[in-house]
Amino acid sequence: MIGIVMAGGKGTRMNLDNEKLLLEYKKPIILHVVDSLKNSNSFSKILAITSCNSPKTKKFLEKNNVETFDTPGIGYVEDLNLVLKTIHDKVLVTSGDLPLLDKEIIQHIINKFDPKKIWTSILVTNEFLTSLGLESDYSVIFDGKKCHYTGISLVNSEKISSLEDLVENYIVIDDKRIAFNLNSKQDYDLLSTT
Template identity: 30%
Template sequence: MCGGRGTRLDAPVEKPLYEIGGRPMVDRVLEGVRPAVGTTYAVVSPHTPETAAHVDAPTIETPGEGYVADLERALSTVEQPVLTVAADLPLLTGSIVAGVVDAHERGSLSVSVPADLKRDLGVSADTTVESESGELAPTGLNVVGDGPERRLVLADERLAVNVNRPGDARIAEELL
């Protein structure tokens, strides 16, 4: 998913093209995803024309009306189950993705991290949910399929760093 405006990052480039460690985040995410899945698509919008031109993957065009609307549009064009990943996870690795794919049994799998991990790292935690295991933050890594949804909680700092703000980018650089 690489079609958002990235306004909180306040960068001179489209958010997916923002560089961490000298490489665009979208390239890092694609590198982490490709070893564990078959076909990869970059879900782009009118807000990310440079990203659409940059990526070395087929694209799915969405209207850019927001994450949920764009996700729904993208899901209508591919067969499920499908792994979805936000382009702002520059520390994602193939082993993390493979572990999530292996953990998926059926239905949907939502991957979260403990919200305290994000706070301890000093990265933004814009969205959190309460669960029986405590306060959790979604990571932007999910498997969407037909059937019941399950939550996988991973206390992995590489999944806790979504680059939404300049401070998040600094922390991603440090952890890289």
């Protein structure tokens, strides 16, 4: 299995001088994500997906011996699709802004991988997210409940012939470690209280 970390976004909603993934929470946010994948001992390779929107993040990752894959930085979905076309393996995709990720939750998610399903997105319930004081713009109704995307997906890219009309499956895991992604200054402020 290959671990993919999406690290090419602009982070415009944060309104920062520096790149979002280099914000510190004991160490730069991006390192929490990369280290959780490394420490899970579950991946044959870990790739950070960077773009022209994140030059400092790319430089920082390379300095820390993390392999990068450069994309045009058009958007999350477009950049991810570009990467998946080059990989024929099972993949865990995670957003680079999940500072509470750790190896245990990564292993827990990987254990839920079903190779028969091409794409499985990991969700948290709206109720759980709001109980943490967080909000998300990316929601879906699943099992009659409003749920939110965590930025983590399990993908069997060996089975992808086209990225059109993919059937998306869902797994709900209400866990703070995957619910907490940094989309706003408020999220970052809240992080220091966890």
